[in-house]
Amino acid sequence: xxxxxxxxxxxxxxxxxxxxxxxxxxxxxxxxxxxxxxxxxxxxxxxxxxxxxxxxxxxxxxxxxxxxxxxxxxxxxxxxxxxxxxxxxxxxxxxxxxxxxxxxxxxxxxxxxxxxxxxxxxxxxxxxxxxxxxxxxxxxxxxxxxxxxxxxxxxxxxxxxxxxxxxxxxxxxxxxxxxxxxxxxxxxxxxxxxxxxxxxxxxxxxxxxxxxxxxxxxxxxxxxxxxxxxxxxxxxxxxxxxxxxxxxxxxxxxxxxxxxxxxxxxxxxxxxxxxxxxxxxxxxxxxxxxxxxxxxxxxxxxxxxxxxxxxxxxxxxxxxxxxxxxxxxxxxxxxxxxxxxxxxxxxxxxxxxxxxxxxxxxxxxxxxxxxxxxxxxxxxxxxxxxxxxxxxxxxxxxxxxxxxxxxxxxxxxxxxxxxxxxxxxxxxxxxxxxxxxxxxxxxxxxxxxxxxxxxxxxxxxxxxxxxxxxxxxxxxxxxxxxxxxxxxxxxxxxxxxxxxxxxxxxxxxxxxxxxxxxxxxxxxxxxxxxxxxxxxxxxxxxxxxxxxxxxxxxxxxxxxxxxxxxxxxxxxxxxxxxxxxxxxxxxxxxxxxxxxxxxxxxxxxxxxxxxxxxxxxxxxxxxxxxxxxxxxxxxxxxxxxxxxxxxxxxxxxxxxxxxxxxxxxx
Numbered sequence: 001x002x003x004x005x006x007x008x009x010x011x012x013x014x015x016x017x018x019x020x021x022x023x024x025x026x027x028x029x030x031x032x033x034x035x036x037x038x039x040x041x042x043x044x045x046x047x048x049x050x051x052x053x054x055x056x057x058x059x060x061x062x063x064x065x066x067x068x069x070x071x072x073x074x075x076x077x078x079x080x081x082x083x084x085x086x087x088x089x090x091x092x093x094x095x096x097x098x099x100x101x102x103x104x105x106x107x108x109x110x111x112x113x114x115x116x117x118x119x120x121x122x123x124x125x126x127x128x129x130x131x132x133x134x135x136x137x138x139x140x141x142x143x144x145x146x147x148x149x150x151x152x153x154x155x156x157x158x159x160x161x162x163x164x165x166x167x168x169x170x171x172x173x174x175x176x177x178x179x180x181x182x183x184x185x186x187x188x189x190x191x192x193x194x195x196x197x198x199x200x201x202x203x204x205x206x207x208x209x210x211x212x213x214x215x216x217x218x219x220x221x222x223x224x225x226x227x228x229x230x231x232x233x234x235x236x237x238x239x240x241x242x243x244x245x246x247x248x249x250x251x252x253x254x255x256x257x258x259x260x261x262x263x264x265x266x267x268x269x270x271x272x273x274x275x276x277x278x279x280x281x282x283x284x285x286x287x288x289x290x291x292x293x294x295x296x297x298x299x300x301x302x303x304x305x306x307x308x309x310x311x312x313x314x315x316x317x318x319x320x321x322x323x324x325x326x327x328x329x330x331x332x333x334x335x336x337x338x339x340x341x342x343x344x345x346x347x348x349x350x351x352x353x354x355x356x357x358x359x360x361x362x363x364x365x366x367x368x369x370x371x372x373x374x375x376x377x378x379x380x381x382x383x384x385x386x387x388x389x390x391x392x393x394x395x396x397x398x399x400x401x402x403x404x405x406x407x408x409x410x411x412x413x414x415x416x417x418x419x420x421x422x423x424x425x426x427x428x429x430x431x432x433x434x435x436x437x438x439x440x441x442x443x444x445x446x447x448x449x450x451x452x453x454x455x456x457x458x459x460x461x462x463x464x465x466x467x468x469x470x471x472x473x474x475x476x477x478x479x480x481x482x483x484x485x486x487x488x489x490x491x492x493x494x495x496x497x498x499x500x501x502x503x504x505x506x507x508x509x510x511x512x513x514x515x516x517x518x519x520x521x522x523x524x525x526x527x528x529x530x531x532x533x534x535x536x537x538x539x540x541x542x543x544x545x546x547x548x549x550x551x552x553x554x555x556x557x558x559x560x561x562x563x564x565x566x567x568x569x570x571x572x573x574x575x576x577x578x579x580x581x582x583x584x585x586x587x588x589x590x591x592x593x594x595x596x597x598x599x600x601x602x603x604x605x606x607x608x609x610x611x612x613x614x615x616x617x618x619x620x621x622x623x624x625x626x627x628x629x630x631x632x633x634x635x636x637x638x639x640x641x642x643x644x645x646x647x648x649x650x651x652x653x654x655x656x657x658x659x660x661x662x663x664x665x666x
Contacts, residue, residue: 003029035654057097074121141202141491186492248516266302269365381434566611
């Protein structure tokens with residue numbers, strides 16, 4: 001895994017010191033080496049985390065005659081098969097890296113190459129003959145890629161902090177992006193939370209030349225019409241799902257030139273991936289787990305049972321509330337987004353454990369909940385659908401009591417409130433029937449904003465629904481809910497703030513078998529009842545792997561990953577030094593994002609309760625304020641610089657500079 005950056009200018013030659021500074025700000029993504037390619041129009045930069053072809057594969061990398069260059073962040077897992085095919089078509093390779101496959105695949109197939117890739121990537125291709133830049137991002141948005149205009153330059157990078165190295169990039173919080181984050185939990189590409197900075201959307205590529213920019217979609221998540229699914233036999237489907245998941249896991253474990261570990265959460269998904277990993281190697285598997293000192297959040301019992309069963313060499317980090325508060329500025333620096341939960345912070349500490357153990361790659365169970373319907377929001381949607389069919393049914397009315405068996409302070413403790421909450425806005429034609437309760441409860445955060453900022457925010461929901469496929473009204477409710485999760489929470493929060501950013505903060509690459517394109521596309525074709533049978537989530541996955549998953553895991557109540565929120569910052573001995581100044585009325589007023597008096601009252605409540613027994617809404621409120629104030633301070637005030645962040649790389653490992661070398665390569 002790596003970091004990429006670049007400058008395209010059709011007016012002046014790209015500045016060498018600037019591309020080095022941009023690379024330097026991505027050194028955490030690629031500490032092993034760095035390099036750049038520069039000619040009259042473009043500079044491509046790269047910071048490398050060496051995983052495949054560690055001896056070769058230095059980037060930026062070109063084809064044989066130097067007319068197509070690539071800077072690449074990610075992995076193309078089917079690169080061996082593609083390389084073999086390309087060789088039969090006459091292409092010659094200098095390395096055994098997946099990076100070189102990209103340039104030859106582009107030469108041979110053009111944009112169709114992206115449909116052939118099975119992997120996770122963000123990449124920049126430069127055609128020197130046509131003076132055309134191509135930016136591409138993987139199907140589901142595993143790897144990030146941002147763009148901006150800075151004066152006469154078009155710049156791009158894996159992370160926003162690298163774009164802020166350019167002196168002409170404006171610094172500000174974008175109202176549209178903030179409105180999305182405080183309603184949908186995340187920004188939705190192409191929008192970002194920063195003014196003038198855009199994301200390349202997942203499943204898309206951009207073509208940029210002297211005539212402008214054009215974005216094309218090469219892949220989209222699609223579902224069959226309800227009742228017209230071809231794959232109806234659940235036994236056959238379970239067998240095929242198992243084959244695909246095992247193949248995807250082996251592909252991500254075996255194709256690496258460095259050791260690969262596995263996360264073990266104690267849930268179904270990581271149990272499956274760790275079990276498959278253990279079955280394909282004779283060497284001891286290294287597993288890593290996250291535990292909490294607070295028993296409400298801890299899953300150590302299940303993790304240790306699984307590690308013992310699999311015979312892995314197991315490592316764990318036990319997180320206390322104070323640990324979350326201490327690292328939270330670092331977490332926001334790497335997340336580059338408002339955070340409504342503290343959950344990314346423990347994952348930051350877990351990836352640090354992986355790095356300290358000498359590992360660069362881990363296989364995780366991320367994506368299974370989105371692909372195979374494992375979230376509470378899908379169960380809530382099923383309940384709302386039941387109510388919609390027969391609002392007066394007492395049996396369906398009691399279904400709300402089954403929603404949260406894992407939650408100590410469950411809303412089902414007040415059944416009348418829960419029925420009112422989940423029964424609100426029940427409209428059969430609503431494409432977002434599944435998500436209205438979440439969005440309604442999250443959007444109350446907008447009331448924290450200053451009046452001027454709030455007045456500039458447009459409701460983000462209608463534009464989102466307008467992007468759904470034309471035939472989405474014929475999908476079943478679960479399919480629509482899965483599309484919404486895969487478009488909002490998955491790329492913007494799960495894979496970004498909790499995934500790529502927390503892993504790469506410590507130079508660790510995550511690999512996600514459940515997000516393999518074959519697994520995702522197969523799961524989308526399944527009947528809804530195979531994924532969720534009644535309120536039994538991921539039913540077909542349990543069925544597919546019931547012989548290798550312990551009964552204690554198969555039958556345990558679903559427990560989503562959570563961490564203590566307000567109590568991490570306001571509990572005894574947990575209040576960090578930076579927080580008082582950041583939340584002071586003067587600091588809040590200077591930032592101009594939130595209302596100082598409202599924040600002051602919220603902070604007083606947190607101090608009075610020590611962050612305990614607070615409502616879900618109040619926890620979201622204080623986390624939104626803390627993270628957004630930090631975001632403003634780190635990026636708007638400080639310009640994306642942070643402690644330990646090197647300003648530039650003065651001596652990249654690989655330099656191909658046509659301006660210096662007068663057209664020759666070095």
